[in-house]
Amino acid sequence: MNSEETAPDRRQLPLVFDAPKRGKPPKHWADLSVDDRVQAVQTMGMPKFRAQQLSRHYFEHLNNDPQEWTDLPGALRDELAEQLFPRLLDPVRRLSTDKGMTQKTLWRLHDGALVESVLMRYPKRTTMCVSSQAGCGMACPFCATGKGGLQRNMSAAEIVEQVVDGARALRAGEIPGGAGRVNNIVFMGMGEPLANYKAVVDAVRTIVTPEPNGLGISARGVTVSTVGLVPAIRKLTEEGLPVTLALSLHAPDDELRDTLVPVNNRWNVAEAVDAAYEYSQVTKRRVSIEYALMRDINDQAHRADLLADVLRRKGSGARGYGWVHVNLIPLNEVPGSEFTRSRTEDMAEFVRRLESRGLAATMRDTRGDEIDAACGQLAATES
């Protein structure tokens, strides 16, 4: 960084990889494998076939309230609600914008922790952005969630429930534009998904498993983001789940990234990009590079050029960029933060430079700005 650039805040919270063991959520149907579900119904004295029946209610009809499952005896419904379908998320606030096409929900978990999900309807697809942790331990200084630290990991079922809620609202025609389906899931809400690896992978498996045992959403419509936990990226590479990997890079050089994304001190730019490249080679899925443009911090023309340099991989096609796509995000500003959104002309120049090198780059829209849609802002306001 040259001396004319604004120095980012170097006062950083410690990184937290292991979530505190508090407030473990109750076990839920969506936490269980198909075999475990059969075993669970048998343990409760029910015949095997009930497992499919319950899955149909939950995953196919998107109904998470056993009291409404009138094809089951009343006493059994009470028992199921208590033992296998406890209420995991309670809506605290729902805010909508873009004529109702963007809906953000602030949820309270059973132990009082707050998380957020956002549903965004576009002409050709509907995206659910889900949280995977209550808070986050990665301490990125420009992020509202990072400021609060990590409270705990979410369970697989708590993650799946966010999708079920959005899918149900959409199917019921509660979102303008008529009844529809969720076809895109992005793990870009609160938390670092790969720091809660098992629950996230379990949730993804449930999301992509065909109905009635899962939500039947194509793995190609699922994106898991990470700030670059290299061992976890490698593990995900071996899972055989063709989801899209999104690497939140935000800076192409270690000096700046060490301050913007503190985990870079553990795994640097080259290591994170190498792991992402490997992921693309094994899964045959193009990797997304997420880059939030911050005024006078990471949006200089020379950093666009450097970003193109670090992403280039000989032999990957398209002038070395066939494996990757850059998503530029105008920063969602956190009130009171020194990190602000780049000037329009600087963003345009950044894109131009990437494209002139042959790199595919898209400027992401800023849906939901006026409802505190940047991850963690609503929860921070509430608490």
Ligand code: SF4
């Ligand atoms: S930007 Fe993502 S990884 Fe960084 S603190 Fe915020 S939620 Fe965590």
